């Protein structure tokens with residue numbers, strides 16, 4: 013079994029309107045102002061690659077996928 | 083709040099000391115603030131040598147752990163865990179005394195620092211010895227100039243008497259609701275704005291000057307100073323087995339004698355109100371924890387003041403703020419005013435707080451004014467649900483708690499305002515004093 017990963021958003025650097033929700037709609041939605049809402053912080057194994065892509069695509073480096081559980 | 087307001091809130095209590103006071107014992111005995119000589123005469127010098135750890139032993143940390151002391155600043159985190167986390171890091175640590183007390187309805191830290199400044203400072207110095215710190219920073223809000231003068235005199239007294247081996251420095255910070263957040267203090271001490279920082283890095287790992295940093299509330303440190311002298315068993319003689327000790331509370335609102343009291347944890351809320359000579363009219367509700375706290379229906383007034391008993395109600399002892407409302411009062415109007423203040427005091431760094439909090443405050447104001455559109459209640463609930471856990475600090479979480487608990491505690495008011503417009507009590511003068519809902523002028 014692989015180590016679990018947890019999503020974290022640095023709320024101060026995040027500017028909203030994000031790509032993250034587009035790349036990882038299973039876990040991230042946007043609120044009415046375009047800021048991300050984490051539906052689930054734990055990244056299931058099958059979404060690992062998508063999560064990695066979303067983290068890499070965040071222009072503000074605000075989205076993180078940390079090792080370990082929340 | 084200015085010091086005359088503090089005095090007004092507190093001095094009446096000379097005659098009505100409930101239970102066995104500890105932090106306020108000298109004050110009840112003498113009726114005047116303890117100067118250094120009074121303090122040393124009564125308590126002796128802080129037992130610093132016994133607090134210093136070495137070779138795997140941390141005597142003071144262990145005593146605090148056995149005592150079961152938890153933070154009195156609001157979050158209620160176990161104090162020993164914090165001490166240990168800092169003590170275990172390599173490098174010289176720093177201690178920060180959080181005396182910002184930005185909650186508008188709280189006076190307990192101001193009062194404690196007024197009547198027993200040396201107890202708090204002893205605690206800071208002892209904590210410094212326990213975690214290996216050479217500097218203590220005491221942080222106050224800038225607009226409490228009388229408090230600043232008194233405390234600087236207290237520090238001078240200690241310096242002249244050569245009480246301490248660590249450096250003690252006093253700082254006056256911008257006064258905003260969120261500048262009392264521990265990361266705000268660290269950020270300001272590092273030359274930045276007094277705004278929350280978010281983590282990581284965590285303060286205990288890399289705080290002031292990138293050093294391991296312990297931030298503790300003023301009252302917490304005063305308890306620690308007494309534990310260092312009298313030990314954990316003594317500390318546990320008050321309170322409950324799970325939540326031992328006493329705690330300071332600020333009681334205000336519909337009571338005859340508002341003020342700061344020291345009560346054992348586990349004291350029923352109604353007993354705390356009795357000590358403040360109780361409500362003159364039948365109690366309607368209690369606001370526990372202040373502006374970022376929780377409304378409780380009067381039916382819960384017998385709940386003991388502990389985290390364990392309050393958790394099922396969505397409440398917590400927090401920083402010990404208890405506001406009683408009685409008689410004809412509109413819970414929604416009172417709440418709307420507090421929310422407007424909280425929204426104005428967002429540090430405007432995080433979208434969900436910067437945009438979400440004012441939106442919630444506006445919705446709530448419309449409800450309070452009896453101007454609700456048909457979609458309001460569901461929109462308000464949805465937006466409130468999106469506040470918690472979406473900021474770099476807990477500011478939006480507190481506001482969400484206030485909203486949710488108001489809707490739950492005042493269902494009749496909600497019904498009236500939705501269907502028939504504002505209730506008659508909505509036009510009464512405000513019961514809970516709220517500072518102007520204007521954004522802080524400065525963060526630095």
Ligand code: SF4
Nearest residue numbers: 026027028030032070
């Ligand atoms: S992509 Fe990054 S900056 Fe944009 S909304 Fe997502 S987390 Fe925020």
Ligand code: SF4
Nearest residue numbers: 429431432435473475
């Ligand atoms: S959550 Fe609000 S108050 Fe806290 S740091 Fe973010 S913007 Fe500031």
